[in-house]
Amino acid sequence: MSDINIGLVAENQNLSEFEITENFSCVRFLDQNKERFELEFNLEKGTSFNTFFIRSHEELFIIHPPEKQYLNTFNKVISRFCDQFKLDKINFISGHINPQIIETIKNISTQFQNTTITCSNPGYKLISELWNQRNPTLENFIEIQLPEINIIKKEHNLELDNISLELIPIPTARWPGGLIIYERNQEILLSEKIFSAHIATKYWSETNRVSTEIDRKHFYDCLMAPMSNQVVSITEKISDYDIKTIAPLHGPAIEYSLKSFLNDYIRWGENLSTNNPKIALIYASAYGNTASIGDALAKGINRTSVEVESINCEFTPNDVLVKSIQNADGYLIGSPTLGGHAPTPIVSALGSLLAEGNRDKPVGIFGSFGWSGEAIDLLETKLKDGGFKFSFDPIRIKFSPNKPKIKELEEIGTHFGRKIIKKAKKKPRKSDTGMITSKTDPKLQALGRVIGSLCVLTASKGKDENNIKGAMLASWVSQASFSPPGLSIAVAKDRSVESLLQIGDSFALNILSEKDFKEPLKRFTKPFAPGEDRFEGINIELTPNEQIIIPESLAWLDASVKERMECGDHWVIYAEVQHGNILKSDSLTAVHHRKTGANY
Template sequence: MSEINISLLSENQNLSKFEIADNFTCIRFLDRQKERFELEFNLEKGTSFNTFFIRNNEELLIIHPPEKQYLNSFIEIISNFFNQYKLKKINFISGHINPQIIETIKNVSKRFQDLTITCSNPGFKLISELWNQRNPNLEEFFEIQLPKINIVKKELNLELSNISLELIPIPTARWPGGLIIYERNQEILLSEKIFSAHIASEYWSETNRISTEIDRKHFYDCLMAPMSNQVVSITEKIADYDIKTIAPLHGPAIEYSLKSFFNDYIRWGENLSTNNPKIALIYASAYGNTASIGDALAKGINRTSVEVESINCEFTSNDVLIKSIHNADGYLIGSPTLGGHAPTPIVSALGTLLAEGNRDKPVGIFGSFGWSGEAIDLLESKLKDGGFQFSFDPIRIKFSPNKPKIKELEEIGTHFGRKIIKKAKKKPRKSDTGMITSKTDPKLQALGRVIGSLCVLTASKGKDENNIKGAMLASWVSQASFSPPGLSIAVAKDRSVESLLQIGDSFALNILSEKDFKEPLKRFTKPFSPGEDRFEGINIELTPNEQIIIPNSLAWLEAAVKERMECGDHWVIYAEVLHGNILKSDCLTAVHHRKTGANY
């Protein structure tokens, strides 16, 4: 088979090519830069975008066209196909639709005339809305005729020369135009966003079942968890197919232990579907920026035991919305501002919330804007006049949030979730027997006698305007290995600093002295406001890797996270010690004594 000439176009934008079958090729666009939209949630491994090309007679089918940042490479690849194989037509098959992908299709349509887009019915609605809508994030704007659209209403089979495709709509709140493709002959599933991971891998597939598990679970927690019920249903449907390979939109393919992988995805979702309090997150998002704010809030809420139900009001019936509002223990509603107004679906959803919502339940509002923020003003005034109580000040973000702002949004979400839990605990109980038992249970009293060093864990990540800092008081600390020297720390899932303790991250452990622990204890046990600087007003020093040493410490250790294990309501982190020093050789370590193992 003739090779397609694909060159490396820049240091940060490489290409990998994989031949799946005759006339069936995957081009992976590799991006090693970390500061990109949606990568607020990455593990700093870059990302990749998988686009698939199928030649069928004189037509080139392109599944999952990439975003505009890859445009030059993309057009060059299409030109090579057209020149080498004398092609005349293009059929874009896409379920993942955003303004950047629309810009890619529009630019391609200027150069290649005979063009069709195949998409789901919600995808058609999104494309129609975005086609001639000016995105304030983009400097360039031009009007061009919308291509011919082929709508997949339920499922669609495409029988090509040696390729057999089944197109399956999988609408979700975050991606209503979702469309996955199953190729029967190769038994490969092109799964789009579901099962993805943000990894810039040059290899076609992961090396083994667990090599990318942390990355895929992280992607799930950040973007899939708020719509876990939908994701579980999709996964159960997909699991019935004969699949040898899963090729997602982002990251390497999955070829090992697929049954176990499906079970994990279902288990992650079912673990969230509990009788815990629930929050209805209602939003519309023209360019993805408002959705990104909602994702960050949801991630923070999910650190608590509160479940988030994500509701894209552009694609949700009023009956479903009313049911969600009635079942929720709190509400979040977000909107972009388009032409000085809120989108019509948000105005309608706001009316439903005003009519059906419980004024005793907390509410929060958020939104993004380009030049103004009238939609956020509308939400605020109507809900305030309607008697709702705001849990936090309205969130107003111009364009998309940067990494420090994302961290602050997560903290706002965690605070919101804690308020919901606190309110739920105040509800009358049939019996307080469980509470009394927990205080007097002998095993918990015995567990409380396990003591640990009283420490302050500090973490810093990123540079300049993208620098994020965090800290927490830690007493569940223990040496874990001699060679290499290592320690383990238990970190509650709702701790803000937890997101800075991923594998590969560094942190400092400030061990407190029994003589001078009161001041740092007072500072780091008080609740911090979202975005508040934990170190304001103290003279900090830095470790060799620029982690934070606080005053009055007995000693400090700098360590790098090597492993993470999920343990109930905590993460247990194993870290290798890199550096350390004694600051007060004549003092003893402060120790945390407890009467019960039921709390700190």
């Protein structure tokens, strides 16, 4: 496929075009911005927004129109198509719908009177609600007539010259208007959010299977895991099609080892669908901010092996909602505040929770607001009066959370998940062979004789108000290579600092002295509240990579993460050592002795 750079969008952005067939192309908006707050952008590789254009007679079909931030250049692209090929009708096919995309469609519809929108039934509901929603920051609000809308209620075929499309509604809790498109002749699936990855790459497809695996798994963990059952069903349905290429909404297309990737999506979902405790995450979200808060909480909960069931109450039948409440081991409910009130679906869902919820199970509330926050007050008052016990203070965030707040939300989610596990009925520990194990198991006693250096791992990322810090006590540490000098560290999946140890991130390993290890041991084994500064009151220094050295260190290493391997309930991190120094040459390394391999 050709790669034609057709201009600069804005600072940190550019545009590329890929020709699929003579009249079928993809325009990719590349965004190098690495400071976006949303959880799914934490790997800081930018992103792309992939929009597809099909020319048929005098009509231009635009699949997945981009968000408002790309509008200026999007206008130029449309003008180029229409002028060059004498097109006078535009048909938007959109499943992913949010206020920014609506603004794009509204702008184009004022320029082209012959505009049509094709969407699913839930998509139509979203568009109708958002189309003339007043923005309180604008003094002069002008209503724009809603274009003609074609509603797709089930699989629908669309024949366009040499292009044969099948439109497939795929509603999910996060994106109820979901609509994927299969093109039969090229055997290409335009998969929308499913299978996406946030990578700003100029290439049409991944260079190999491994090149995007970490990014796609991260996207899955952030956005797909809370609705894993729905995603598994969608993936199984997609697997029945003859597909050569998957082209998602974000990131490069998937062409290598496509079948194994689909199998991974199913496996990831099935691993989450266990008999573990379950949390019902109930929410509504007007602009996506409340949903982003819920995503961060869910990411933290998932680290504890507790399953999250994400329920968008605007599009969930009441009987399904009630069943989820009855089967859940804990509840989270979140709402935006619109015009000083909670949305009607949230009020209805709150009534179901009050009627069907178990008062002995923990609950938490959250929400975003612009000027008031009455919806959060309503949730708090009604649930408190109804006899529910809160696991954390209500989360109130004005507009959208920044990166430190996102990390704090993850930690709140992890704490909430741990409480659920403690309340769940304890069962005997089983090994992977199915045998019941305990601390007296001979193999675990033998494993406990493996010892390691006692260290404190510290990590810092971001600048100024976006700075995030973390730390953990570590003893599962080993030198891993001579050239380059490298080490490996095992990090439990529910550790808060784990999110700061992605490939490319830096950290410091503070090796403790056998003379001075007691104070840092006491400090870093105590439980920290979500968002609490691990280094408050400590006279720290920084490595050349601006990582944190604690004063009790015998020696320190400044390292960069190169590889990550998933190992059961831990991640094994391989890092290349870039700097280091000995601070106390007259002391020996503290060593952690154990009697069992069943715990630290």
